[in-house]
Amino acid sequence: MTLPFVPESFRWVETPxxxxxxxxxxxxxxxxFFTTRGVALDPVVMVNQVHGRTVVVIRHDAPLPAGRPDADVLVSNSxxxxxxxxxxxxxxLLMxxxxxxxxxxxxxxxxGTAAGAAGAAVDTLAREFGAKPENLVAAIGPSIGPCCYEVGSELVDAFAAAGHPRHLIDRWFSRRRGSGIGDQGSGFLASKERLVLDVPGANRDQLVLAGVPDDQIYLSGLCTAEHLDVLTSYRVEKEKAGRLAGVIRARAG
Ligand SMILES: [Zn+2]
Incomplete structure (x- = not known):
């Protein structure tokens, strides 16, 4: 397994x-840490992810939630x-x-990006734990990149309906030529124009809008559809896809 190149702000760590x-x-x-496709998780608090912006709050002085609540954001000081x-x-996304x-x-x-899940995390950290957005450090882990994430125009409508300003929607969605995954196609498909969505970039922008300094937001730059020996992609592998996990624990509390 060759581990893909990552920017200076990230590093691969070998674990058992x-x-x-x-x-x-x-x-x-x-x-x-962000796991690769095969890493088992120690017991951690997880949620039943439903593609929204509902937040579960974990407090150091309160019992852990029972089961897996429906949510896509967790905040904790435990x-x-x-x-x-x-x-x-x-x-x-970890912060x-x-x-x-x-x-x-x-x-x-x-x-979740259309719903503003990243902003919901920043707001909840501020409200529940007094965290100031300017003190937050954020890491955006491997996800499908704009290189490979072809979408339909109905997604543009969904982002507009969710209230995102036009200039941001225009930045997050772009038209590219190429066949899609890996852009290795040729002939007719290679010249087809595709609408693509930059989900990591949209989340970075939403963090900035919520007050997190741009230079405290780090993107791994890794596309899940392109490193299938290490990462995993639902788009490419369908039901054979594994899952990557982003795991974080508070030092305080
Ligand atoms: Zn890609």
């Missing part, structure tokens, strides 16, 4: 369960339990507050 991806600046604030989201093309130590995990595919 296989390689995991860490964001170096985020690691200074909170222990966390050292006792890690929180995790799972994804196979959707964006796994931690430099001052309070509180953390968040977000699962955002196109629906």
């Amino acid at each position: 369960a296989g390689p995991v991806l860490e964001c170096v600046p985020l690691e200074r604030v909170a222990p966390h 050292r006792a339990a890690a929180i995790a989201v799972r994804a196979a093309d959707c964006v796994p 931690a507050d430099k001052s309070t130590g509180a953390v968040a995990a977000v699962h955002a595919g196109w629906r």
